[in-house]
Amino acid sequence: MADLVSPLAPARFPDLPPVAGVAFHVFNTGLRYKGRSDLLVARFQPGTTAAGVFTRSLTRSAPVDWCRQALAEGEGQARLLVVNAGNANAFTGRRGVETVARTVAAGAQVFDCPASQVFLASTGTIGVALDDSRLTALFPQAAADAGPGAGWEEAARAIMTTDTFPKGATRTVPLDGVPVTVCGIAKGSGMIAPDMATMLAYVVTDAALPAPVLDALLREGVEDSFNAITVDSDTSTSDTLMLFATGQAPHAPVSDAGDPRLAGFREALFAVLTDLAQQVVKDGEGATRFVTVRVSGARTNQAARRIAFAIANSPLVKTAVAGADANWGRIVMAVGKSGEEADRDLLQVRVGGHLIAANGEAVPDYDEAPVAAHMQGRDILIEVDLGLDQGEARVWTCDLTHRYIDINADYRT
Amino acid sequence: MADLVSPLAPARFPDLPPVAGVAFHVFNTGLRYKGRSDLLVARFQPGTTAAGVFTRSLTRSAPVDWCRQALAEGEGQARLLVVNAGNANAFTGRRGVETVARTVAAGAQVFDCPASQVFLASTGTIGVALDDSRLTALFPQAAADAGPGAGWEEAARAIMTTDTFPKGATRTVPLDGVPVTVCGIAKGSGMIAPDMATMLAYVVTDAALPAPVLDALLREGVEDSFNAITVDSDTSTSDTLMLFATGQAPHAPVSDAGDPRLAGFREALFAVLTDLAQQVVKDGEGATRFVTVRVSGARTNQAARRIAFAIANSPLVKTAVAGADANWGRIVMAVGKSGEEADRDLLQVRVGGHLIAANGEAVPDYDEAPVAAHMQGRDILIEVDLGLDQGEARVWTCDLTHRYIDINADYRT
Secondary structure: OOOOOOOOOOOOOOOOOOOOOOEEEOOOOOOOOOOOOOOOOOOOOOOOOOEEEEEOOOOOOOOHHHHHHHHHOOOOOOOOEEEEEEEEEOOOOOHHHHHHHHHHHHHHHHOOHHHEEEEEEEEOOOOOOOHHHHHHHOHHHHHHHHOOOOOOHHHHHHHHOOOOEEEEEEEEEEEEEEEEEEEEEEEEOOOOHHHHHEEEEEEOOOOOOOOOHHHHHHHHHHHHHHHHHHHHHOOOOOOOEEEOOOOOOOOOOOOOOOOOOHHHHHHHHHHHHHHHHHHHHHHOOOOOOOOEEEEEOOOOOOHHHHHHHHHHHHHHHHHHHHHOOOOHHHHHHHHHHOOOOOOOOOOOEEEEOEEEEEEOOOOOOOOOOOOOHHOOOEEEEEEEEEEOOOEEEEEEEEEOOHHHHHHHHHOOO | OOOOOOOOOOOOOOOOOOOEEEEEEOOOOOOOOOHHHHHHHEOOOOOOOOEEEEOOOOOOOHHHHHHHHHHOOOOOOOEEEEEEEEOOOOOOOOHHHHHHHHHHHHHHHOOOOOOEEEEEEEEEEOOOOOOOOHHHHHHHHHOOOOOOOEOOHHHHOOOOOOOOOOOOEEEEEOOEEEEEEEEEEEOOOOOOHHHHOOOEEEEOOOOOHHHHHHHHHHHHHOOOEEEHOOOOOOOOOOOEEEEOOOOOOOOOOOOOOOHHHHHHHHOOOOHHHHHHHHHHHHHHOOOOOOOEEOOOOOOOOOHHHHHHHHHHHOHHHHHHHHHHOOOHHHHHHHHHOOOOOOOOOOOEEEEEEEEEEOOOOOOOOOOOOHHHHHHHHEEEEEEEEOOOOOOOEEEEOOOHHHHHHHHHHHHOO
């Protein structure tokens, strides 16, 4: 079972070009995984800026607490990122905090930078003490490595836990006439699998952007990418998305996130974020179909989003999709439970672009054949028009299958 | 598969005594089910009072809309209740509203009462027009039946859809020195199965209570019974809970819900409501374990309830229970995602009464044997103490198993 690859996985890892100003090193710590890398050390050139968004969980892990603190104290400067897979260092009490402190101190010393420029993430089993010496013992080796380092795919593989495929995405666009590259990797199968916490994503660009600009772009971009996906509505203790800008591209300075010269870059960044987020859904536990839920005609965009998530998180909708059943009754039910304004008699429901319910009832004699054919596919489109106003939203999810139960009912045993 | 009875079902239907002032009649309409009753007609003596609470869904069914309207217009007087199983008359547009109007008019005429004293519910498939003539054609036969009518178990069976067992509960207590009886029936397997909408529950007492008193008692009682259960977080278009008081018991008048003479009655009513609500969970689709989630030490009772539901609705917690895995990491995750105040390092988690996590980490060397034995049982107890304040809550749910997927992925096909 562990060898299965999601049927929604891309055919292969995409070609990600190197990004000037960052070097990757990967290692096996011996902590949990054999025969694969489980530690990623990323070194950034001086002057690299950083921004991050993190889990809203109130029981978040010690590494997340540290990253938030470091970003604030260091004003978004970054020299080092350390990510280990196999142990999440979450719910490890006082010892978890001490583990983080020792790892940061070792990183700052070995790589000769302020502690506030060292970022960490740990993903894997919750509640087991992490032996940080297994990580820090490898730092000198990384520091001494003057070669080109590991590639993006190796980096992506080093942070995997229950993922069935490595996730990467890239775009290159001109910024002020100079080509800049955006590359990213992610891990996470399921919005979350708290035993094997976490959704992690790291995006690096060679653009030269001040930390406040990065932060604004990231917060804007996350809304319609990582904040628009759900597998099972559960939220990890460790979810982390960080964006680094090495500043190696020789474009003129940009000091405002609203600068029109950033239009292409913004689009490229958002495309990378969306691509990575969708890959996380496509590696959702047991997923066999990728589902796009579009809601329009709501009172506000916020209302549309809540309705879209009510549909996307409904176990009854997700099991219907698993069964290739265009079950609009469950979609209507999910709209009703969202708590947002809806008028039963104004709703329109489309599946695969085909109108199947309107005027408060099923469309009389709609042609079921193309709808049934659509439901047999890998990419499912559910559209709901509330018919009230202009609010709209789009979210992505996957179906709920037997394998989700297999994976999660049997994981620890 | 359809013949399986939930492993959580009681050994048999309890002995429910007749309640003076109500008579049941059951019929087969021929609409959907063969070889069983699918229509319940309940006639109440003049003077019967009524109260109801209904789904908060904004896409609720026409019968629900009617019941709310009738209770308001008729000031809580009831003479007739008509419930059919097999067709929910939900999302049936204008025709659904007309169906309700015709059924109410026929009931009022045949049973000689105001329309506002006729209550309806329909449960079953969504989105299919209901032929109300199949119901109303049987009204004269019910009206002509001067016998004792059907019993509680027959009534409970007539309203079943995907239920695997009929649900009933009763208590008898003195009210002002006079014995009064509270009997109730319910249907629903899953908090909801919107194709086969709905959770329905009807409770009848021979107590003599004004409608406002009934209403206050019902609203109070529903909070820790039907509003404290969840199977899959989904909410039906048709959920209905009604309470009728026939006034046949010869106790002195009670005009205030806070009257101390109601203490015993309140307790009996709440016990019946809780018993019925728990039976609905025990018939949850695919349920193999009944789960009680208790949260204490929260900032407020409301916060405790939200945390309890975050745990009870978490697919990861529910699959862990299915796998007999005392997975406290997932419980901590669910607390974190609830959005309510929690301190990772103050949390205590108990399973089966055994403390397994505290001080922000697993209890070192706790004895796993009794916890594992508890998780193998039918009744699972999960307790979380936030350690912050006095807020507490208790909710009930069931595990998430392969059969839930079987039932819901394959239902219509």
